[in-house]
Structure formats: structure tokens, C-alpha cells
Amino acid sequence: MLLIDCPHCGPRAEIEFSYGNEAHIARPLQPEALGDEDWADYLFMKTNRKGVMLERWVHSHGCRRWFNVARDTLTYEILAVYPMGAKPPKLPERSYL
Ligand SMILES: [Zn+2]
Numbered sequence: 001m002l003l004i005d006c007p008h009c010g011p012r013a014e015i016e017f018s019y020g021n022e023a024h025i026a027r028p029l030q031p032e033a034l035g036d037e038d039w040a041d042y043l044f045m046k047t048n049r050k051g052v053m054l055e056r057w058v059h060s061h062g063c064r065r066w067f068n069v070a071r072d073t074l075t076y077e078i079l080a081v082y083p084m085g086a087k088p089p090k091l092p093e094r095s096y097l
Contacts, residue, residue, distance in 0.1 A: 005081050008063045020056035022046045023068045024088070050074050051094045056084075 002014035028034055028042055047053065053073050058066045070080040070088060074096055080089045 002076060002078065004057065004069065004078065006059045006062060006065075007067050007081055007083060008065050009059060012059070012062060016059060016061040017057050018060040020058055020066065023054040023056045050096050052079060052091055054088050 003011050004014055004017050005011045006017075025042075025046075028038075031039065031042075034042070050073055053071055055069045055071055056066060057069050058064065066084050068082050068084060068086070068088065069078055070082075070091055071078050072094060079091055082089060
């Protein structure tokens with residue numbers, strides 16, 4: 001189980017949180033102008049990298065606030081927690097073959 005360090009409440013068990021998908025995905029400025037294929041691409045096509053991913057999480061059974069997490073999807077190691085709207089921290093590259 002992950003121990004996630006909520007920036008507002010401190011470290012809590014993973015069970016208190018909900019995963020909110022990939023972080024830093026820009027919503028289309030004019031969604032009504034997109035075709036079905038482009039809209040589906042925005043909604044469903046996410047990066048599924050083996051390695052460091054930037055993710056959104058919400059402390060759904062706590063303060064109910066959203067924040068970003070940099071997590072290694074292979075090791076489950078949480079490398080950084082940072083606020084919504086902030087730029088991701090510089091992290092060392094990790095790659096797995
Ligand atoms: Zn919290």
C-alpha cells in the first residue's frame with residue numbers, strides 16, 4: 001500500500017485517496033470544435049509509461065483537495081507531491097527496458 005503525503009494533511013494511507021488520471025493534460029480551448037476522434041483522443045488516450053508518471057490524486061476521504069504526484073509506475077515509489085497549478089519538479093530520468 002502506498003503512503004501518500006497529502007500536502008494539506010500529511011502522510012496518509014493510499015485507501016484515503018482516489019486516482020485522478022494523468023496530470024497536466026490541457027483541456028481543449030474549443031471542445032465543440034473537435035471531431036469525435038480528437039475528443040476521444042483527449043478523453044481516453046493517456047500516456048501509460050513504465051517509469052515516472054505525473055498524476056492527479058484527490059484526498060477523497062480527507063480534505064477532499066486535489067494535488068499532483070510524480071510516481072514511478074514500476075516501483076510505486078512516490079518521487080514528489082506538488083500543488084495543482086504548479087509546474088512539476090525536475091526529476092532524474094528513469095527508464096526501463
Ligand atoms: Zn488531505
